[in-house]
Amino acid sequence: MTLAPVVYKTTTEIKGPILMVQNIRDVSFDEIVYIQRPNGELVQGSVLDVSREMAMIQCFGGTAGLDLNTKLSFSGDVLRIPVSEDLIGRVFSGSFKPLDGMPQIIGKERRDVNGGVINPAAREVPKEFIQTGMSGIDGMNSLVRGQKLPIFSESGLAHNELAAQIARQATIPGSESDFAIVFGAMGIKNEEAAYFRAEFEKTGALNKSVMILNLADDPSIERIVTPRIAQTVAEYLAFDLGMHVLVILTDMTNYAEALRAISIAREEIPTRKGYPGYLYSDLATIYERAGRIRGRPGSVTLMPILSMPAGDITHPIPDLTGYITEGQIILTRELALRGLYPPMNVLPSLSRLMKDGIGEETTREDHQDVSNQLYMAYAEGTRARGLVRIVGTVGLSERERQWLRFADRFEQEFINQGIYENRTIEQTLALAWDILSDLPEDDLIRVREAYIEKYHPDHKSEA
């Protein structure tokens, strides 16, 4: 990376992460800019707004120490990264500099990090059930290949453990193929990144993973490009090399904050909580790159992690994410305090693509009904729990007490599991029936009668 022959020293204004440069020639929108820091180091930026005279540049490397005589040059191209098989097993910075002491990739091809838009008509509907070994996910919020399913969490909860466990255990039942992992970190702590690395190493997943790390002490504006680089790598592995890729992006809240910093420096009209009006569309350009393509073997499955500020699910970041992704897994402090792992609140959690991935051919015919019944019974149970606080257990009807007992067992035995406990889908469903059989059969209204006959433990023993 060097300055191009034409060097500009015509910066007129530096405002937060934004530089205004005048008297420019032949500059294109979205073009990458190299900016020389006083110590000679080059950092990247990109063009946000350009007219014949003036360009507005966002600087990914932080603007502290720059002055109006700063040297910069335009690269003549948008941001691209080299791609090749050699990516696998490597570790890069948030702007794609090698961090593992090995040389930069020499790619056959350089890909635009903004990617393309998958034509909706060319998309394959994701249908392959992924067994994560976690009952709360497999049983009630099944993940499928090509889905984007975020984890909404709060600081201090076990989202990293959960993501690592999913990465470790995810398989397609009855098939050998497993996942390559692309890990994109935006502003997480060094120790968190180290945790993931150690986890991947333990299971040998590191050999088929690519890590793109922008950590808490790295320049914050660089986070704008980190998830895009991660998705570009994932697309290449999936759609060019035919691999099944699981992408973990953490923490999207830090990404959105970087976007907000730029927006505010540009003096754009803010919407909720100071975030720009285009936050939805911008997040979509990252999330929507997950999926499958008809006639191509690979897949990109995306699991972004985001921390809900103050646990508020209506905060713009989780809210807009939920409108784009195909469901969400929600971790709550309340369940964590009760000692549950994963502290997953299944009621607001959802997998939109579950219905396509489960059933007779992939998991079992009664899977959907069982899941619906668990949902209904657990909702009744939590309602009864609310009542207990007011009228006490004695004030409950026998029916309400049943729901209550159900909710307790459901949390302790079904949701709760060990960090290294890997349950097959058969085990998960058997456990579900075992807990459901505590309820009177007439209350199993969400399960088809034929399935009750076939799978209810009472009937099974009769048979």
Add this chain to the structure above:
Amino acid sequence: MSERITGTIERINGSLIVGKFEQEAKMGDLVEVGNLKLMGEIVRLREEIAYIQCYESTSGLKPGEPVVDIGTPLVAELGPGIMGQIVDGVQRSEMELWELTGPFISRGANISPLNRKKKWNFEPTVKAGDKVVGGDIIGTVQETEMFVHKILVPPDLEGTIKTLTGGVYTVTDTVGVLETDSGEIDLKMMQTWPVRVGRPIKERLTLSQPLITGQRVIDTFFPCAKGGASAVPGGFGTGKTVILQQIAKWSDADIIVYIGCGERGNEMADVVEQFPEIEDPKSGKKLIERTIIVANVSNMAVSAREASIYMGITIGEYFRDQGYDVALMADSTSRWAEALRDISGRLEEIPAEAGFPAYLADRIAEIYERAGRVEILGSEQNYGSLTLLGAVSPPGGDYSEPVTTTTLRFIGTFWALDSQLAYRRHFPAINWLRSFTRYLEVAARWWSEFDPSWERTRALALRVLEEAAEIEETARIIGEKALPDDQRLVLLVAEMLREGFLVQSAFHEIDRFCSPEKQVALLKIFTDFYNSTRPLIEQGVPIDQIRELDVIREIMRLKEREGEEPIKDARSTMNVQISALAKQYEVNSQ
């Protein structure tokens, strides 16, 4: 042909391009932007400076590249070949884009919306010498097995047919000649219409028929009318998309226009995959044969998303003008409004509420007012309708935000989705206390032909549900056990109604579509159960005895049974069991 005006790019700010033209360009005209000839539209003019919203990514464009005003606004191409298409917001076929540029959409692809090569068998219905006016049918094309495409005289023409010959033509071939006051005009099967202008009609009519969707909570409690407008607001995960898709699949409209506006790619893929497979319950033909899909997903250009709604509505109006009942789903209008906000922000307009431009309400009104039941153009008296169903995605599920509150002013049915219902997997999660319909009278007239007591039955069921909600408030404080038995009966019947009537599985092979006959019979059994158990309670029969009646389980399963026969059987069982209980109690108390 219109004149082309050339100019150069002066500035690029995201999707907004500032161009300088050699002479004054025209507001609303389409523009070819840059060397790649990206598509754009002029949204503001100041002397020779034009502000252009670009429908494709502007990455890599440079000031100084050319812009060309092509002299026409964004139009929809209307004619044979349109049925079953999947297009983007500016009507490019996504199937053809795929063939042309691979699975990733590349920029500047030039595709004619209607296939220019495909030939259609045109059968004239008028002959030389006939006088025709705009909207008259001059012939037909059997476009799909179930769909007859009527070829219309464009709205602004009238005259005498000079020649008209049947045969096999492409959409741009001349099929005949029309003699008008201002000379002879070639008649073609294809016509174009600017998307931002409503197609003309003779007269708007009052609505007369409900749109039957096969979804019980909608048809029975909050029906929409053919030609009406409905909004489905709800936070994420409350099932907006599934409701709209259910209506697209099962409603009794002739034509469906489904607009995926800034939503998920995988969901559109699901529609694209399912619709060619699913059979229309009326005709037995594949659904795609009566459906047009406009898919502008969330990561496609924002400004094309803004255009996609108008594109869909114009296509819908064209079918309405052929005398069909058209239902249009827009998922989601909030994403459209956000696109509007995005452009407005880049134009540096002063925002009103939540960053939205001050004209948001005008634009929403314009859209919903294009719905309606109308007398269509033409020499004879004919009717058509366009029903509009819009999903609204309020940020944080907050119904007081501008898009939701504004939409409420212009619609007739409001299906309020409730996340608490969704959490317990009560779908469709339409909250029966917060939803409303203004088309009850229209629906009541239609339903009373199935059952003269329909209105009373419906009102009773709704009252039970409302009362139950109030009683539950009390129960939350003192516990259900402490309630008097008559109130507990209301709770029981409300629960039966919720699980046995309101909850409807979109994925159960029988339950997903409930015929009007079955809806009437089913609703009645719940109200009859209530009417015949209430006297028992008054006589002192304990609620627990009523709760233990075997028939309750059967009643709640009736929705999963085929046809109305099981309902009749359950009714006789119910009568037997209730009289037995009554008798037993009389004996006991003596």
